[in-house]
Amino acid sequence: MANYHSLSTLATFLAVRNQESHICLLLYLGKLTLSSTLMSLHKLIYLSLAIFLSITLAGVSNAATAPQYDSPELAVGLIPRTPQQIAAFYEARGFNKPMIKKLKQQCFITVWIHNKSSRVIWLDLAQWRFSNADGVITRPDRRYWKAVWNEMQIPLAHQSTFRWTLLPESLDFQPDEREGGNIVLPRNDKPLMIQATFPTGADKSGMPITINFNSIQCAKDP
Amino acid sequence: MRHIQQLWLVVLCLSLLSPGIAREPVTLPKGILQLAPYSAPSMELKDLDDEPYNLKEDNGVWVFVHFWASWCGPCREEMPAIQNMANTLQAEGLKLAMINTAEDEDTVFSFLSAHAPEVRPLMDRDGQVTEKWQPRGLPATYLVDPTGQVRYQALGGRAWDSPPYLAFLRRLLQNQ
Numbered sequence: 001m002a003n004y005h006s007l008s009t010l011a012t013f014l015a016v017r018n019q020e021s022h023i024c025l026l027l028y029l030g031k032l033t034l035s036s037t038l039m040s041l042h043k044l045i046y047l048s049l050a051i052f053l054s055i056t057l058a059g060v061s062n063a064a065t066a067p068q069y070d071s072p073e074l075a076v077g078l079i080p081r082t083p084q085q086i087a088a089f090y091e092a093r094g095f096n097k098p099m100i101k102k103l104k105q106q107c108f109i110t111v112w113i114h115n116k117s118s119r120v121i122w123l124d125l126a127q128w129r130f131s132n133a134d135g136v137i138t139r140p141d142r143r144y145w146k147a148v149w150n151e152m153q154i155p156l157a158h159q160s161t162f163r164w165t166l167l168p169e170s171l172d173f174q175p176d177e178r179e180g181g182n183i184v185l186p187r188n189d190k191p192l193m194i195q196a197t198f199p200t201g202a203d204k205s206g207m208p209i210t211i212n213f214n215s216i217q218c219a220k221d222p
Numbered sequence: 223m224r225h226i227q228q229l230w231l232v233v234l235c236l237s238l239l240s241p242g243i244a245r246e247p248v249t250l251p252k253g254i255l256q257l258a259p260y261s262a263p264s265m266e267l268k269d270l271d272d273e274p275y276n277l278k279e280d281n282g283v284w285v286f287v288h289f290w291a292s293w294c295g296p297c298r299e300e301m302p303a304i305q306n307m308a309n310t311l312q313a314e315g316l317k318l319a320m321i322n323t324a325e326d327e328d329t330v331f332s333f334l335s336a337h338a339p340e341v342r343p344l345m346d347r348d349g350q351v352t353e354k355w356q357p358r359g360l361p362a363t364y365l366v367d368p369t370g371q372v373r374y375q376a377l378g379g380r381a382w383d384s385p386p387y388l389a390f391l392r393r394l395l396q397n398q
Contacts, residue, residue, distance in 0.1 A: 089293070092293075093293060093325075094326065155348070156324075156348035156349060156350065157324040157325070157326075157347055157348050157349055158324070159349070160323060160324040160348065160349025160350070160352065160353065161291070161293070161323070161324050161325075161349070163349075164291065164294075164323060164324075164349075164352075164359075164360055165293075168358070168359065171358060171359075174255060174377055176252065176253065176377075177253075177358075177377045177378065178378060179358065179359045179378070180359075181359070
């Protein structure tokens, strides 16, 4: 029974950390081999097949929910995070239950940005537009969160950690610079549209780059 | 007389060459930004043993100021390279200020045990010193010159123990 339980845990884990799936698979198969004296061969085959499917489905699932933009100048990726992932991350940093509860109610999207060009490209979140079928979505900014955490009397250390996990409000991405962080939106089941506009040039006088991400889903717990 | 002429020629050549050497710009490795110098924000922190540290006490030498957190992936990747670099360059005069941003002792201790056991962490317990420095993100590295001016900034994590970065830092130490 322990192995069946491990399998479901593993499948969940793989959906979360697909990149490490091969290592996990090897570890799991090692464990499986050790305990195979207690199982018949056909059960072993079914389990191996289940692992293979879980890896494949995890890959498909991630591919479907992690939109990317890539050009010779700029690469941008979005990775929606499940409430479980968010809770696990912040719980491990010692955040208290009210803070975790508040965070689990949000839609977290991890954004990574790579300036592949030889000029400055600006991240300016004030120029990003978020919407769904109901209309424009207002993104709570750092001032909002600071007020919320102060109201909840959250320790400064946890407020600081939370801020450092957010995508900067504004940053002049230098050539070859990579940075990332979370954007936090009100959780909603409807597909999101994000229009991300990046001014270019040190003084923002260059032609802006505009990227449209359509049909982004806030990630749900499995 | 001929020997004196040759000597003058050598002296002349050296005098022409030396200003060029002194003014030779420091070659910047990838990801290092030269900044318009500004006074380093104040930094008074304690280490894991509760020993105080003040950045001002390191006036007169170059200081490698680094902000990190255990949850940040690039910080984990970069930390062993920083320790390797420090093992070499501290003996040559480089000082390090390794500031952990807003984590507790247990987290910092267990992280460094695994990644860089010889690094002395400074504890920015409430994250307020990090806020003052306003890094672009974590990890973040600044190089503060012997007069207390911030002169360089590194973008993200860097391979500090690789030849280009070691040569760059050595050049700074030799020019101080």
